[in-house]
Amino acid sequence: AQKVTQAQTEISVVEKEDVTLDCVYETRDTTYYLFWYKQPPSGELVFLIRRNSFDEQNEISGRYSWNFQKSTSSFNFTITASQVVDSAVYFCALSGNTGFQKLVFGTGTRLLVSP
Amino acid sequence: DAGITQSPRHKVTETGTPVTLRCHQTENHRYMYWYRQDPGHGLRLIHYSYGVKDTDKGEVSDGYSVSRSKTEDFLLTLESATSSQTSVYFCAISEMDREYGYTFGSGTRLTVV
Numbered sequence: 001a002q003k004v005t006q007a008q009t010e011i012s013v014v015e016k017e018d019v020t021l022d023c024v025y026e027t028r029d030t031t032y033y034l035f036w037y038k039q040p041p042s043g044e045l046v047f048l049i050r051r052n053s054f055d056e057q058n059e060i061s062g063r064y065s066w067n068f069q070k071s072t073s074s075f076n077f078t079i080t081a082s083q084v085v086d087s088a089v090y091f092c093a094l095s096g097n098t099g100f101q102k103l104v105f106g107t108g109t110r111l112l113v114s115p
Numbered sequence: 116d117a118g119i120t121q122s123p124r125h126k127v128t129e130t131g132t133p134v135t136l137r138c139h140q141t142e143n144h145r146y147m148y149w150y151r152q153d154p155g156h157g158l159r160l161i162h163y164s165y166g167v168k169d170t171d172k173g174e175v176s177d178g179y180s181v182s183r184s185k186t187e188d189f190l191l192t193l194e195s196a197t198s199s200q201t202s203v204y205f206c207a208i209s210e211m212d213r214e215y216g217y218t219f220g221s222g223t224r225l226t227v228v
Contacts, residue, residue: 006157035217045205045219091157095217102148102173103207103217105157 002027004094006106013082014114021077021109023092029053034068034075035093035103045091051075082113118142121206121220128227134193136223138206140186144218146209147189148173149181151202152222158205164189196227 003026013019025034036048049059051068059066063080079086092106119140128134138147146165150158150173160173162181170181178200180192193200206220 037219043203043224044221047216047218050216102160102163103209105150105159107155107157 002029002032002094002096002104004092004104004106006092006109008109009107010110010112012112012114015083016081018078018080019082019111019113021079021090021092021111023075023077023106025073025075025092025094027094027096029096031096033095035095036066036075036077037091037093039089039091039108041088048077048090079111082111084113084115087111087113119206119208119218119220121204121223123223124221125224126226128196128225130197130227131195134196134225136191136204136206136225138189138191138220140189140208142208142210142218143186144208144210145186146211147183148207148209148217149179149189149191150205150207151175151200152205153202161191161204193225196225198227201225201227 005024008022011019032053034051038046038048049066056068065078067076089108089110091108093103095101095103122137148163149161151161152158159175161175161179162170162173164170164183167183167186182190204223207217209217
């Protein structure tokens with residue numbers, strides 16, 4: 001069975017601090033995809049990144065970066081110089097790659113960035 | 116241009132009444148899903164569809180049924196609403212192509228009183 005664990009329920013930081021959101025996953029598939037989604041207070045789910053299991057390169061997009069490590073089954077998300085607009089719930093999710101595969105979500109991490 | 120829309124956006128209903136939520140897509144994607152979001156649980160899969168009239172259960176399917184008579188529409192029915200079904204419901208679509216990913220609707224907030 002596939003499982004995603006986000007052990008951090010809520011994180012509070014002050015603006016301009018760096019913050020890392022942890023994601024640990026379990027799967028028996030050799031090919032799989034990992035995702036991060038952002039859910040701002042307005043409620044919609046915003047896609048941030050998709051990473052397949054064969055690509056372990058870290059990715060940077062502006063203030064966002066992702067560290068994928070198969071050895072520890074982790075796909076952590078770092079926000080550099082956080083801003084108030086980063087306040088949201090962030091979900092890590094996992095899916096397989098053969099035929100139909102559902103997206104399995106972690107329980108989410110609520111990030112509060114105060115001015 | 117939203118490729119996926121949910122209706123209604125908000126609904127309050129009474130215990131014991133049937134409720135139907137609609138998901139409509141314009142992307143011609145094969146796969147459609149219904150999730151519910153509850154505090155402490157993240158999003159959990161209720162039902163999914165892999166084609167017209169092809170549906171199956173997810174992890175929290177009790178009390179729900181679905182139908183897909185057209186590629187673009189996926190309906191979720193609460194046969195007899197209960198207070199435990201108060202939740203936010205998200206529809207999603209996906210396709211197994213090189214742009215593989217999941218697109219979510221804006222959600223339906225359902226309150227059962």
